[in-house]
Amino acid sequence: MTQSDALSLINLVRERLGRAKDATSSLNRYEILLASAALDISLRELSAGDEARAGMTEALARLSPDAHQSPQAVLVNISQKIRKGQLDGDPAIFEALFEVAKINLGLSNPKFLEIETD
Amino acid sequence: MSDYLSSTEEQKLRDYLVHRSGAKRVDIIEVHRLDGGAIQENLSLDLNFDAGPMRGRQSFVLRRDAATKVLASRSREQEFNLLKAAWDAGVKVPEPLWLGVADEVFARPFYIMRKISGEARGHILTKPGAIDDPNALARDLGIQLARIHKIPAKELAGLSFLGEPPEDPIICDIAAYRAYLDSCPLAYPAFEWGLRWCELHAPQAPSSGAPSAPVLLHRDFRTGNYMVEDGRLVGILDWEFASWGDPMSDLGWFCAACWRFNGREREAGGIASREAFYEGYELESGTSVDHENVLIWEVMAHLRWAIIALQQGARFSEGHELSLDLALTGRIRPDELSYAVLQMTRPDRWSTSAAERPGS
Numbered sequence: 001m002t003q004s005d006a007l008s009l010i011n012l013v014r015e016r017l018g019r020a021k022d023a024t025s026s027l028n029r030y031e032i033l034l035a036s037a038a039l040d041i042s043l044r045e046l047s048a049g050d051e052a053r054a055g056m057t058e059a060l061a062r063l064s065p066d067a068h069q070s071p072q073a074v075l076v077n078i079s080q081k082i083r084k085g086q087l088d089g090d091p092a093i094f095e096a097l098f099e100v101a102k103i104n105l106g107l108s109n110p111k112f113l114e115i116e117t118d
Numbered sequence: 119m120s121d122y123l124s125s126t127e128e129q130k131l132r133d134y135l136v137h138r139s140g141a142k143r144v145d146i147i148e149v150h151r152l153d154g155g156a157i158q159e160n161l162s163l164d165l166n167f168d169a170g171p172m173r174g175r176q177s178f179v180l181r182r183d184a185a186t187k188v189l190a191s192r193s194r195e196q197e198f199n200l201l202k203a204a205w206d207a208g209v210k211v212p213e214p215l216w217l218g219v220a221d222e223v224f225a226r227p228f229y230i231m232r233k234i235s236g237e238a239r240g241h242i243l244t245k246p247g248a249i250d251d252p253n254a255l256a257r258d259l260g261i262q263l264a265r266i267h268k269i270p271a272k273e274l275a276g277l278s279f280l281g282e283p284p285e286d287p288i289i290c291d292i293a294a295y296r297a298y299l300d301s302c303p304l305a306y307p308a309f310e311w312g313l314r315w316c317e318l319h320a321p322q323a324p325s326s327g328a329p330s331a332p333v334l335l336h337r338d339f340r341t342g343n344y345m346v347e348d349g350r351l352v353g354i355l356d357w358e359f360a361s362w363g364d365p366m367s368d369l370g371w372f373c374a375a376c377w378r379f380n381g382r383e384r385e386a387g388g389i390a391s392r393e394a395f396y397e398g399y400e401l402e403s404g405t406s407v408d409h410e411n412v413l414i415w416e417v418m419a420h421l422r423w424a425i426i427a428l429q430q431g432a433r434f435s436e437g438h439e440l441s442l443d444l445a446l447t448g449r450i451r452p453d454e455l456s457y458a459v460l461q462m463t464r465p466d467r468w469s470t471s472a473a474e475r476p477g478s
Contacts, residue, residue: 030153034442041449075305082310083296088318089468094460097308101457108453115382116457 007046014039044107052103059099063092120149122161130223131180138216140170147175153239158183158194158358162233178215182228191358195219198229199276200357203334207269209262212353236347238355243341244381244388250349256390258351260398263339263372266354267365267403271334283332283362288320291363291418295425302428308456312421315463321411335363340377341387366408369399370415376423376458420459427451 001009014036021032053071060074061067069077078093087093105113123131128146135144148164161180167173181194192200194217201214213232220227237243249255271277284290292313299306337359345353371377372387372395381388386395396407431448433439 031442034446037446037450038442041446072305075307079299079305079307079310082307082314085314085318088314089465091465093307094311094465097311098457098460101308101453101460104453105457108450112454112457116461 003046007043010039010043010046014043041108044110049107052107055103056100059096059103063096120146122149122151127223134216134218134223135165135167139167139172141167141172143168152179163230177233178230179212179233180228180230182224183226192360194227194229196279197357197360199274199279200360201229201231203269203271203274203277204266204354204357207265209265209269210258210351210353211357212355234345234347234353236345236352238342238345240340240342240377240379240388243346244379244384246380249346249389252384252390253394255346255349255351256386256394257398257401259339259344259372259387260395260400261402262351262354263336263368264399264402266336266339267333267368269334271362277334280334280360280362286320287332287362287364287367288316288414288418291367291422292317292320295421298425298428302432306424306428306452306456308460309421309424309452312417312459312463315468316414316418316421319414319469321408321414331365332362333365334360335365335368336360337363337368337371339368339372340374341372341379341389342377364411364415365403366411367415367418369395369407369412371419371422373412374416374419374423376420376455417459417462420455420462424452424455424459427455 017032017036017039021029021036024032057071060071063078064074078087078097081087082093102113120128123146132144132146136142145166146163147166148162150162152160152162159182161182163178163180165176165178167176181197183194198214198217201211204211205214212234215230215232217229218224218227242248271280295309295313299309336354336357338356339354343354343356344351345355373385373392375382378384378388384390385392396409399407427447430444431452434441434444434448
């Protein structure tokens, strides 16, 4: 199955769940909402995940003098420095972390970002 | 046999209820599972007692453990004792009735309380117009919270499991959250950033008798964990996290933006103004709310919820519970909370001098 086929299938299931939601009890509706939310995340991961990860890597690369360090290694390193008080209130660190947070939210819950920036 | 009780459990439960109530016969009319309760399972019981003080039809809730639990969650026995202490202190809670030990009916302990009716769901209670007089509700919630904080927990034998109050609650909490983050497979620098901000801005350790001296906390006092009927508060629920701490932390948890649901602009739990909630608290406690301290605890509230969300996500990812609810909490909430924590602790909100810190 190609990525495009997988996306089409998930979209179809998502649409069916949306129709089922209106014709069911409140408990089932909650379950359908959860399932729909999980599918939405999967759709965004499949369609935009690579681009998002590239954006995160770029934001984190600005913080690491070592170009070969993996994004996760950069995050570990920054975490340790923050805890030791070596980056207190550092605007560059803040901007990078904020950018990463926005990219992550774009995949997991873009609605939250829309409400926050209203 | 119901969907929630095996025939053996049902028979044992009937015997247990007969023994505890003084009735000769108890009929189980209906059993169903109540919504919510990722950590505990709540069963609604409709019963009929043929004699004794409970004679007639009664509606109770049976609370027992879910398959797994979150760190820092209290046992059913401890929760029952907390509920009893609150009931005795005049706090609006469901009346605790009986505690059941392990193997008495189920393999694990449980307790039974009177069922209260009303609405608890946060997204419903925070809809505009959902409550006729939201300020009156917020004031009552402030009064109830102050009443909880006045419970003489140290003097109550049933609460000895609480141990000694921490000397410096916020520093203790920060250490606990860092220890949990150290056990995670991934790094969370946004939470580290928030924890460092809280560490730098933490009020000095309070002296005994000060407004923020450690008291018994509910620790999950928020919209979603109290029941409202006809606009009035009928009961505070979910005592599983109660412990010692800074009273302002309960106020911070209640006011934190992450617990306002549809009422983001209404700072007291998404239902009303902060002033009404503070007013009720001050009236009952006889102390002033330390607003700056509450704001710091609101950042801590986001961090605490983030840690709980990571724990819930781990219950799914480590294969303990195949729950979509847990999986989504672990996937979505940490991202939302990272963003919110960073928003609250932007670089211009860092004070570098000790003299600038609250409580100095």
